[in-house]
Amino acid sequence: MRRIPMIGAITGLALVLAACGGGSDNDTDPKASTALEGRGEISFVTGKDTSGNLQKQIDTWNAAHPDEPVKVIELSDKADEQRQQMVQNAQVKSDAYTVLNLDVVWTAEFAANRWVVELPEAELPIADLLAPTVDTGRYLGKLYGVPIDSDAGLLYYRKDLLTEAGIDKAPTTWTELFAACDTVKEKVSSAKDIDCYAGQFDKYEGLTVNASEAINAAGGAVVDEQGKPTVNTPEAKAGLDVLVNAFKDGHIAKKAITYTEELGRADFNAGKLLFHRQWPYQYASASNKEESKVAGKFDVAPLPGSNGPGVSTLGGHDFAISAFAPNKATALDFIKYMASPEVQKANALVIGKAPSVAALYNDAEIVAKFPYMPSLKTAIENAQGRPKVVKYGDVTTAIQEAAYAALNGDKPTDQALSELQAKLETLTQ
Amino acid sequence: MATPTTTETATAVPGPGAKARGQGARSSRRFALLLLSPTFLVLALIVGYPVLAGIRQSLYNKDEVLVDGFVTEGERFVGLDNYTALFRGERGDAFWNAFFNTSFFTATAVVLETVIGVCLALIMHQALRGRGLVRASVLVPWAVPTAMSGLLWRWIFQPDGVANTLLHQEILWTADGWQSKVAVIIAEVWKTSPFIGLLALAGLQMIPQDVYEAARVDGASAWQQFRRITLPLIKPALAVAVLFRLLDTLRMFDLPFVLIGANKESVETLSMLAWSEAGNLRYGVATAYATLLFVYIALIAYAFIKLAGADVIGEARVRKTTGKKGAKA
Numbered sequence: 001m002r003r004i005p006m007i008g009a010i011t012g013l014a015l016v017l018a019a020c021g022g023g024s025d026n027d028t029d030p031k032a033s034t035a036l037e038g039r040g041e042i043s044f045v046t047g048k049d050t051s052g053n054l055q056k057q058i059d060t061w062n063a064a065h066p067d068e069p070v071k072v073i074e075l076s077d078k079a080d081e082q083r084q085q086m087v088q089n090a091q092v093k094s095d096a097y098t099v100l101n102l103d104v105v106w107t108a109e110f111a112a113n114r115w116v117v118e119l120p121e122a123e124l125p126i127a128d129l130l131a132p133t134v135d136t137g138r139y140l141g142k143l144y145g146v147p148i149d150s151d152a153g154l155l156y157y158r159k160d161l162l163t164e165a166g167i168d169k170a171p172t173t174w175t176e177l178f179a180a181c182d183t184v185k186e187k188v189s190s191a192k193d194i195d196c197y198a199g200q201f202d203k204y205e206g207l208t209v210n211a212s213e214a215i216n217a218a219g220g221a222v223v224d225e226q227g228k229p230t231v232n233t234p235e236a237k238a239g240l241d242v243l244v245n246a247f248k249d250g251h252i253a254k255k256a257i258t259y260t261e262e263l264g265r266a267d268f269n270a271g272k273l274l275f276h277r278q279w280p281y282q283y284a285s286a287s288n289k290e291e292s293k294v295a296g297k298f299d300v301a302p303l304p305g306s307n308g309p310g311v312s313t314l315g316g317h318d319f320a321i322s323a324f325a326p327n328k329a330t331a332l333d334f335i336k337y338m339a340s341p342e343v344q345k346a347n348a349l350v351i352g353k354a355p356s357v358a359a360l361y362n363d364a365e366i367v368a369k370f371p372y373m374p375s376l377k378t379a380i381e382n383a384q385g386r387p388k389v390v391k392y393g394d395v396t397t398a399i400q401e402a403a404y405a406a407l408n409g410d411k412p413t414d415q416a417l418s419e420l421q422a423k424l425e426t427l428t429q
Numbered sequence: 430m431a432t433p434t435t436t437e438t439a440t441a442v443p444g445p446g447a448k449a450r451g452q453g454a455r456s457s458r459r460f461a462l463l464l465l466s467p468t469f470l471v472l473a474l475i476v477g478y479p480v481l482a483g484i485r486q487s488l489y490n491k492d493e494v495l496v497d498g499f500v501t502e503g504e505r506f507v508g509l510d511n512y513t514a515l516f517r518g519e520r521g522d523a524f525w526n527a528f529f530n531t532s533f534f535t536a537t538a539v540v541l542e543t544v545i546g547v548c549l550a551l552i553m554h555q556a557l558r559g560r561g562l563v564r565a566s567v568l569v570p571w572a573v574p575t576a577m578s579g580l581l582w583r584w585i586f587q588p589d590g591v592a593n594t595l596l597h598q599e600i601l602w603t604a605d606g607w608q609s610k611v612a613v614i615i616a617e618v619w620k621t622s623p624f625i626g627l628l629a630l631a632g633l634q635m636i637p638q639d640v641y642e643a644a645r646v647d648g649a650s651a652w653q654q655f656r657r658i659t660l661p662l663i664k665p666a667l668a669v670a671v672l673f674r675l676l677d678t679l680r681m682f683d684l685p686f687v688l689i690g691a692n693k694e695s696v697e698t699l700s701m702l703a704w705s706e707a708g709n710l711r712y713g714v715a716t717a718y719a720t721l722l723f724v725y726i727a728l729i730a731y732a733f734i735k736l737a738g739a740d741v742i743g744e745a746r747v748r749k750t751t752g753k754k755g756a757k758a
Binding site for chain 2: 080084087112113114139140202203204227254255257258263390391393394397400401404408429
């Protein structure tokens with residue numbers, strides 16, 4: 001019995017600690033200020049930099065601005081862990097992070113929570129950047145992030161087999177693509193067992209990307225300009241049905257339902273795939289004679305659509321300024337520096353990042369090293385961002401749920417989409 | 430556990446001089462408490478605080494309202510709402526699905542592991558030559574980090590992987606469905622049977638050989654020897670091993686997550702559900718899931734200890750020593 005007071009004391013202590021730890025979320029006051037003032041040391045928070053190129057650029061900045069040095073804070077290389085850390089930092093209103101390297105799909109969430117500040121468009125070289133990339137940095141018409149790099153899907157295809165079958169240009173529509181596939185299988189004996197088309201259809205972010213592309217290419221949209229869900233339209237259904245039907249009639253192999261980027265890449269590089277929707281990063285490995293059987297035999301084109309060229313989903317990163325950090329004037333200058341053509345060109349040349357500066361896609365040095373750049377520029381110009389919603393994590397899960405059920409044949413497309421519409425309506429309220 | 434022993438001994442001894450001895454005991458008890466207090470403080474900080482903070486968090490909810498596209502939020506005390514909400518509507522479906530998966534994985538995997546583990550132990554016990562080598566090699570799966578073995582099995586189970594090549598089938602193991610449940614159980618059993626095997630082997634080696642000789646003289650068959658001698662005698666060791674596996678499997682996360690993927694209904698466990706809620710910043714709901722899982726695990730563990738009589742915390746030893754002291758007094 002004598003032990004009880006002791007336990008009581010410990011419990012009491014722990015409760016007091018628990019009470020101190022939580023709470024204080026109720027006040028709306030921010031030590032946040034939206035004015036872009038103050039100069040001095042800042043931090044730049046980003047995912048892991050595996051190239052070593054970033055530090056070089058930071059060193060250049062620091063040498064030129066000895067009074068306003070930039071400290072790099074590297075987070076995990078996993079996107080969701082990066083987001084979680086940035087969110088936690090914002091929730092406790094910490095001033096540790098100044099400039100945030102946001103994945104394009106997080107910008108809406110950070111802007112809506114006022115974790116990042118509005119940026120003055122007039123002071124930034126927005127006109128030099130590709131319009132769809134700038135759009136990823138906007139929330140409700142205002143600019144919160146400056147796109148520093150971009151990414152879009154491309155159609156990789158076996159040029160050699162198409163030529164052998166007498167087709168001299170890449171398909172621009174789904175109908176052309178599937179017809180080309182049938183022709184190749186009929187006329188080229190070595191391609192009889194080849195799979196026709198694949199993208200990223202496993203239940204993860206890749207599926208959201210592929211399903212949105214299919215829906216956008218048919219003139220539909222997951223959410224409209226005002227952020228209202230619109231997936232129960234005939235266009236959206238027609239778009240998703242292209243993929244559903246291709247799964248049914250075998251133009252997409254059954255096993256592609258398990259495909260992520262890497263599984264599809266392995267198949268394409270092994271010569272088992274005629275058309276492949278993939279990010280630009282595959283170009284280097286598919287051209288490498290040691291790891292690819294299709295080196296020199298393939299080419300890239302913009303994605304196909306329903307009645308003309310398709311619509312890619314945008315990837316990439318926006319740089320934003322934390323609402324809780326001091327020295328925002330320095331932060332703005334630093335973003336301008338990172339957005340400059342010189343820095344972006346170096347990024348493109350060293351790590352093959354797709355720039356947001358439009359002029360770089362015609363830069364001779366870059367095009368010589370990455371011949372797909374002109375196709376990529378077209379793809380980005382026609383591209384659309386993913387839904388700009390505050391609860392992006394829940395929205396992407398819901399899209400994956402619906403698309404996966406439809407592609408798997410578990411649910412008819414219209415049922416999957418009308419259920420998705422209902423779910424998105426509650427999520428975007 | 431030192432304190433209760435002292436108390437009992439002290440109170441168990443009446444007679445002359447009891448008062449003085451009682452005072453001495455009290456001051457020494459106070460001294461013991463003083464010496465132990467830093468430990469209690471550390472325990473309160475690193476065990477008590479997180480658990481209580483978690484429970485507290487599960488009673489709060491974040492209100493997120495969009496006003497003109499911007500979030501206004503506040504944390505609000507919601508009592509048990511986070512718990513009751515788990516059982517309703519769509520979230521209820523997800524909860525019961527995850528609850529079923531968790532229990533199903535635990536039941537099937539632990540039974541298979543135990544059977545295979547005991548077989549492994551019997552083999553290792555018999556092997557005369559290279560026993561060390563056999564033992565070391567059996568341990569390899571256990572030594573591989575779970576996330577790594579998840580990746581390994583993912584390669585085996587991919588559409589043109591080893592599993593399908595051997596079976597001459599094209600089973601989409603990592604797609605959502607019954608086959609992914611099977612894949613998880615195979616990988617789990619492969620990984621953890623050696624653990625049970627090793628603990629069972631330790632139990633086997635404690636059994637003196639003459640017991641078996643006596644049994645043979647009495648004409649007991651091999652099966653009878655196993656049922657009547659081996660099994661009862663390795664039961665204490667085996668019960669601890671199975672209990673550990675039960676606790677581990679109930680909070681299974683990394684294997685299905687890496688092998689099959691997030692948000693796949695057929696393999697989603699309670700831990701994965703809590704993780705995905707926390708990933709979407711609903712900490713209240715996430716901690717409610719975690720707390721429920723904590724209670725579930727505690728109940729299962731308690732029931733198992735009562736049923737199987739596993740002596741996990743050395744209760745029997747304490748009982749025995751106090752018993753002896755009592756007898757002496």
